[in-house]
Amino acid sequence: MFEFYELYQIFFPLYRRHREYFYDWCEIGSVYGAPADCIWGGGRVGEGNHDPQEVLALMQEYGISARLTFSNSLLRQEHLLDKKCNALCEVFAKKGQNGVIVHSDLLLEYLKINYPELYFVSSTTKVLTDFQLFMKEVNREDFLYAVPDFRLNKSFDKWKILSQSQKDKVEFLCNECCWFGCTDRKSCYETVSRKNLGEDCPEHHCAAPDAGSGYRFSKAMENPGFISIDDIKNVYLPMGFSNFKIEGRGLGSALILEFLLYYMTKPEYHIHIREKIYLDNMLDLF
Structure with a gap:
């Protein structure tokens, strides 16, 4: 929300005015993120500092739920009084049906008491690769949605036996690029949590065979957990x-646009969206 505000400021009006460009089965349910320097942040180190009131106004104008990504896994009691994060929750709780993506049960209990207007999403940063453990998240009344680890995406023999109410709570992460065989995903997220807390900690060095190439959508498409x-x-x-959830924080506007084109836009209209966005000099895609 905060990192790609300028992109959404152009994309949302196109989505409303030219609904024929987009798949009729596809709706924008929510947009997520956290500003820089949010100690409750997790998943990625927060980027973007666009004014929260303007961000929220844009989401409300288009009827889109705003979700704060507060999935830090290492929060302690003293962190709950952070002024910036509480101020954001206060703003988002007052306007519309907005939510928080959360990892820490400590934070969850605090938010339930202080901001009951918000709904809550169980974060994929919990790295629950055991299906039964994930189902415990789905069955918790605290959560409106739960995002499984991407390595569970194709466990169709298990997914098919869920009740419809359980299915309605599952939100699949579609375009993860992380190595399918990674055993360090949890420690990687913990490093991000430490950085958001301002702790001096060593960098996490990814052990994936092709880690040096960074995120590539083409590589994500070859991932066994990819959802096309x-x-x-x-x-x-x-x-x-x-x-269904699209990841993309920290990847840049041009790549986010490619995700939006692939997942939402009919192929024959890709060029129409690109032209309208690239020719708008308000947006810097580089």
Whole structure:
């Protein structure tokens, strides 16, 4: 929300005015993120500092739920009184149906008491690769949604036995690029949590075979956990699942646009969206 505000400021009006450009089965349910220097932040080190009131106003104008990504896994009691994070929660709780993506149960209990207007999402940063452990998250009344680890995405024999109310709470992460065989994902997220807390900690060095190339959408598409457009239409929707999440914080506006084109836009209209956005000199894609 805060990092790509300028992109969404252009994209949302296109989505409203030219609905024919987009798949009719696809809706924007929410946009997520956290500003820089939020100690409750997790998943990625926060980027972007756009004014929260303007961000929230844009989301409300287009009827989109705003989710604060407060998935730091290492919070302690003293961190709960952070002024910046509390101020953000106060603003988001007062306007519309907004939520928080959360990892820490300590933070969850605090938010439930102090900001009951917000809804809560169980974060994929919990790295729950055991299906039964993930189902415990789904079955918790605290959460409106739960995001599984991407390595559970294709466990169709297990997903098909869920009740419809359980299916409605599952939100699949579609385009993860992380190595499918990674065993360090949890420690990677913990390093991010320490950085957001301002702790002096060593860098996490990814052990993936091609870690040096960084995120590549083409590489994500080859991941065994990748969820394609065809998968959504022909597998997940017929099974009764309807919530899908696109990752992309820290990757840059140009790549976010490619995700929006792939997942939301009919191929014959990709060039129309690109032209309208690239020719708008308000947006710097580089």
